[in-house]
Structure formats: C-alpha cells, structure tokens
Amino acid sequence: MVVYIVGAGPGDPKLITIKANELIRKADVILYDKLISIDLLSHSKKDCIKVYVGKKSEGSSQLQDEINEELYKYGKMYDVVVRLKGGDPYIFGRGAEEAMYLYERNIPFEIIPGISSTVSCPMYAGIPLSYRESNSSFAFLTGHEAENKSFSINWERLPDTLVIVMGVKNRDLIAKNLINAGFDPKTPVAIIKNGTTLLQETTICDLGSLGTTPAEPPSVIFVGKNVLLRDKLDFFQKKLSLIKNKDIFVSRESGNELEIMKKNGANVYAYSLIEIVNIDFKVPNLSDYDVIVLTSATGVDRLESISLPKDKEYYTIGPKTEEKLIEKGIALNEEKEYPVVSFENLKPGNYDNEAINQDLLNVKISKYNHYLYYLELFDVLGRNDDLVKDAIVSIKEEEIKVARLNKQICDFIEKGEENEEEALAIKESYEALRYGGQNYIENYDSILLVLGEEKKDLSFYIYFSLIIASIGLTTALVLIIIKRKKAKRL
Numbered sequence: 001m002v003v004y005i006v007g008a009g010p011g012d013p014k015l016i017t018i019k020a021n022e023l024i025r026k027a028d029v030i031l032y033d034k035l036i037s038i039d040l041l042s043h044s045k046k047d048c049i050k051v052y053v054g055k056k057s058e059g060s061s062q063l064q065d066e067i068n069e070e071l072y073k074y075g076k077m078y079d080v081v082v083r084l085k086g087g088d089p090y091i092f093g094r095g096a097e098e099a100m101y102l103y104e105r106n107i108p109f110e111i112i113p114g115i116s117s118t119v120s121c122p123m124y125a126g127i128p129l130s131y132r133e134s135n136s137s138f139a140f141l142t143g144h145e146a147e148n149k150s151f152s153i154n155w156e157r158l159p160d161t162l163v164i165v166m167g168v169k170n171r172d173l174i175a176k177n178l179i180n181a182g183f184d185p186k187t188p189v190a191i192i193k194n195g196t197t198l199l200q201e202t203t204i205c206d207l208g209s210l211g212t213t214p215a216e217p218p219s220v221i222f223v224g225k226n227v228l229l230r231d232k233l234d235f236f237q238k239k240l241s242l243i244k245n246k247d248i249f250v251s252r253e254s255g256n257e258l259e260i261m262k263k264n265g266a267n268v269y270a271y272s273l274i275e276i277v278n279i280d281f282k283v284p285n286l287s288d289y290d291v292i293v294l295t296s297a298t299g300v301d302r303l304e305s306i307s308l309p310k311d312k313e314y315y316t317i318g319p320k321t322e323e324k325l326i327e328k329g330i331a332l333n334e335e336k337e338y339p340v341v342s343f344e345n346l347k348p349g350n351y352d353n354e355a356i357n358q359d360l361l362n363v364k365i366s367k368y369n370h371y372l373y374y375l376e377l378f379d380v381l382g383r384n385d386d387l388v389k390d391a392i393v394s395i396k397e398e399e400i401k402v403a404r405l406n407k408q409i410c411d412f413i414e415k416g417e418e419n420e421e422e423a424l425a426i427k428e429s430y431e432a433l434r435y436g437g438q439n440y441i442e443n444y445d446s447i448l449l450v451l452g453e454e455k456k457d458l459s460f461y462i463y464f465s466l467i468i469a470s471i472g473l474t475t476a477l478v479l480i481i482i483k484r485k486k487a488k489r490l
Contacts, residue, residue, distance in 0.1 A: 003075040003102055005095045007088040007114015010121060012196040013037035020112050028078035031070060035086035035218055037197075038323055049074075052326045064094060068101040075107040088116040092142045092165050118163045121195025121220040125202045126234025127227055134225045135161040143167020143174055143221070155181035161224035168219050172211030178223070183207055188227035193219040200236065201263075241265065286312070300324035402437050405429050409443050423450040 009015040034054030089095025137159040144166035185208030297320040
C-alpha cells in the first residue's frame with residue numbers, strides 16, 4: 001500500500017505529468033482538492049472511491065487535520081491511494097505536512113511533482129519569470145500564512161520580481177509592505193485569475209493601486225518589470241482572440257463557453273434548440289431507498305427543494321453531476337464515504353435504457369432491496385418521457401423477476417421432486433431475463449440436472465466422438481482393402 005501525493009498542475013487538465021495520469025487510472029481511492037480540473041477524475045477506474053477534501057478559508061487548519069486523518073485511514077485500507085493536489089504538492093500546497101503525517105504513522109508515500117501555478121500562470125499570461133535584460137532572480141511568496149501568524153517574510157531582502165499565491169485577500173497589506181521595503185509604487189503588477197484555463201483573465205495595475213484593484217481567487221499576483229513584456233509574449237490570449245469580431249451561433253443560452261466567447265470579443269447569438277422541462281414525476285421519500293442515481297447536473301439542481309439524505313449510496317453519470325452533488329455536501333459526510341462513480345455503459349450522448357438497466361443490475365441488484373432511479377427527460381438527442389418511464393419500470397420489473405425466480409428455484413429444490421414440467425417453466429423464465437439478470441439467479445444448475453441438459457451435452461460429445469471414430473475406422477478399412485487388391489494384381 002502506498003499513498004501518492006500528486007501534483008495535478010495549474011488548471012488545464014492536459015498540463016499533468018504522464019506518471020500522475022497513470023496513478024489516477026490505477027487509484028483505488030482519490031482524495032482531491034477544489035482547484036483541480038474535475039475532468040481528471042473521469043480517467044479513474046469505475047470502482048474508484050473519490051473523496052472531495054477541498055478546503056474553505058475558514059477553519060482551514062482544522063480541516064487539514066481531517067485531511068491528514070483521511071489519508072492515514074485510506075492508506076491502511078487500500079493499495080493505491082492518490083492525494084490529488086492543485087499545482088505542485090511542495091509549493092505552498094501543504095504536501096510536506098501530509099507526507100510528514102504519513103511518515104510518523106509508518107504509511108509509505110511518494111511525491112509526484114506537478115506544474116506549479118507560480119510558473120505556469122505568468123507564462124500563460126505572457127509574462128516570463130526571468131528575462132536577461134530586466135531581472136536575474138525571482139521569488140515565490142505566499143500571501144496567506146498559518147493561522148494566528150503574521151507575515152514572516154523579510155520584505156527588505158526580496159528581489160525585484162515576485163510571484164505571490166493566495167494573496168488576493170491580503171493584497172493591500174502586501175503592497176504596503178513592499179512599498180515600505182523600497183519597491184516603487186509604479187512597479188507593474190499582473191493579477192492572473194484562473195490561469196491556464198479558458199476562463200483565464202489578466203488584470204494589469206501598479207503596486208500602488210494593487211490594494212484597490214478588483215481581484216478574486218484563485219489568482220496569482222506577479223510583481224515586476226516583466227509584466228511589460230506581455231503585449232509581445234501573450235500567446236494564450238492571442239489564440240483566444242482569434243474569435244474576436246466573429247459571428248458565432250450557439251444552441252444554448254447559457255454556459256461557460258458563451259461567457260468565454262463574449263469575453264474574447266465574439267458576437268454570440270444564442271438560440272436554444274432544447275427546452276428543459278420537469279416531468280410529471282413526484283420524487284418519493286428518499287429515505288426509503290438504498291441507492292440514489294442522478295444522471296445530470298440539471299437533475300441535481302431540480303432537487304434543490306429536497307434534502308438529500310446523507311446515509312445513502314449515490315451514483316452519478318459524469319463529473320458535472322458529481323460536482324453538483326459535492327456542492328450539496330453529499331461527498332463531505334464524515335460518517336460514510338460514497339462511491340460517486342460513472343457507469344460503464346452510460347456515457348454522454350448514450351441514453352439507451354437497456355444500457356442503463358444493465359449497469360444498475362450489474363452493480364446493485366444482489367446487494368440492495370430498493371432503488372431510486374431519477375432521470376431528466378431531455379438532452380440534445382431529443383429524449384422523451386417514455387424512455388425514462390421504461391427505464392424505471394424495467395429496473396423494478398427485472399428486480400422482481402429475479403427475486404421471484406430465485407424463490408421459485410429454492411422451493412423447487414426443497415420439494416425434492418424432479419418435476420420436468422416445472423423445471424422447464426423455470427428454464428423459460430430464466431432465458432427471458434434481460435440486462436444481465438441471469439447473473440443473479442442462484443442454484444440454476446439444479447434445474448439443468450432435472451432436465452438432463454448436462455447429460456445431453458455429454459452424450460452429444462460421445463456421439464460426435466463415435467461418429468469421428470467410425471469415419472476413421474471405415475477409412476482405414478477401405479485403404480486396407482484397396483492395398484490388398486493392388487497386391488493381388490501384382
């Protein structure tokens with residue numbers, strides 16, 4: 001068993017190392033932060049346990065203790081545990097604290113480096129960390145130190161090029177400390193929000209106005225003359241600017257993509273080709289069910305007025321739905337961990353009810369007594385009410401058939417009578433099962449024995465072998481006769 005503390009990179013899911021991606025695919029458990037790209041989780045195994053451990057600004061030290069304990073707990077139970085952290089684990093990521101906690105408890109661990117936001121975000125904003133004509137050194141600073149601790153930074157001994165992370169909240173104090181230490185208030189500053197992603201925004205100001213310049217986390221603050229190189233080196237924004245003044249028609253009226261296109265100067269004309277409507281489906285008392293399956297983020301939104309019970313097992317289709325569940329606090333329950341996973345057969349664009357039922361039956365039919373299967377009745381393929389109703393009905397019917405048939409076989413065996421007519425009826429019911437329901441039938445071999453199907457199969461092979469032997473013997477005799485006739489002629 002090994003706990004891998006893995007750097008997930010700065011935001012763009014493609015900026016992750018090959019080794020990190022391999023570990024995500026192998027992981028039995030993944031504990032992940034708020035700032036990682038949720039798309040990375042889609043690479044995990046079907047049965048991988050995914051646990052959200054993102055921290056809020058309030059009470060972060062207490063939450064870190066809880067994260068450490070989670071790592072220890074899973075590290076004892078599973079072979080491959082991945083702690084997925086944004087950026088690099090050892091660059092203001094508290095990865096060393098987590099590694100030390102594991103070391104003190106004899107849990108093996110490895111550190112997998114990641115591309116840090118301190119390096120990548122300025123780069124994607126067109127700002128180099130070093131440039132021979134302007135600077136020969138730089139420093140990484142944190143703008144948020146441990147609780148109840150004032151800044152321990154020696155402001156007077158800093159180089160003239162700085163990269164500051166987690167500094168949005170304290171940017172006014174940071175600016176004052178730097179100016180008091182001798183920095184020119186006119187020093188160029190860049191605030192890079194959501195760096196390396198399509199939502200990246202870069203705000204330019206100077207050190208004197210940093211405290212009053214609007215800024216939101218997650219942002220990296222760059223201080224130094226190299227900000228002035230941005231006009232020439234900003235390759236990323238130039239790529240996004242290709243859509244400037246272009247007329248773009250989209251088939252939805254909201255979403256991040258629309259905002260990205262508008263922000264980058266496109267003329268966006270939104271015309272929705274689908275209409276989201278609620279079906280006439282009253283959600284029952286969820287406490288009566290063992291498993292709750294949600295297939296869309298919109299579906300979770302539609303349950304806003306319903307309190308989702310936290311003592312149930314949840315399944316989702318796709319990372320967006322999982323995110324919505326996390327927002328509702330489902331994955332944060334401390335008493336029980338929930339395997340929030342994507343089904344194997346059900347992928348975006350594939351809403352075949354037989355595939356849905358196959359997954360549900362294969363996963364849970366033998367373990368639980370009740371299901372709740374809740375679906376939205378819309379997608380770009382034009383779904384209808386009948387599809388969802390069929391899926392719900394089919395699952396319940398198949399579950400009942402499996403339970404009924406298992407009882408029928410049990411009663412048949414208890415009687416001790418080899419009633420071929422009854423056995424044949426059971427066989428017909430067995431062959432009529434769909435969606436893998438046959439996999440959950442017990443003691444079916446007893447029915448085959450009564451019907452003599454195993455003997456039939458055996459006799460078939462015996463008869464086949466005898467026929468082959470007869471053909472071989474006949475051929476040998478014919479050859480012997482022909483040979484003797486030729487000998488007599490000679």
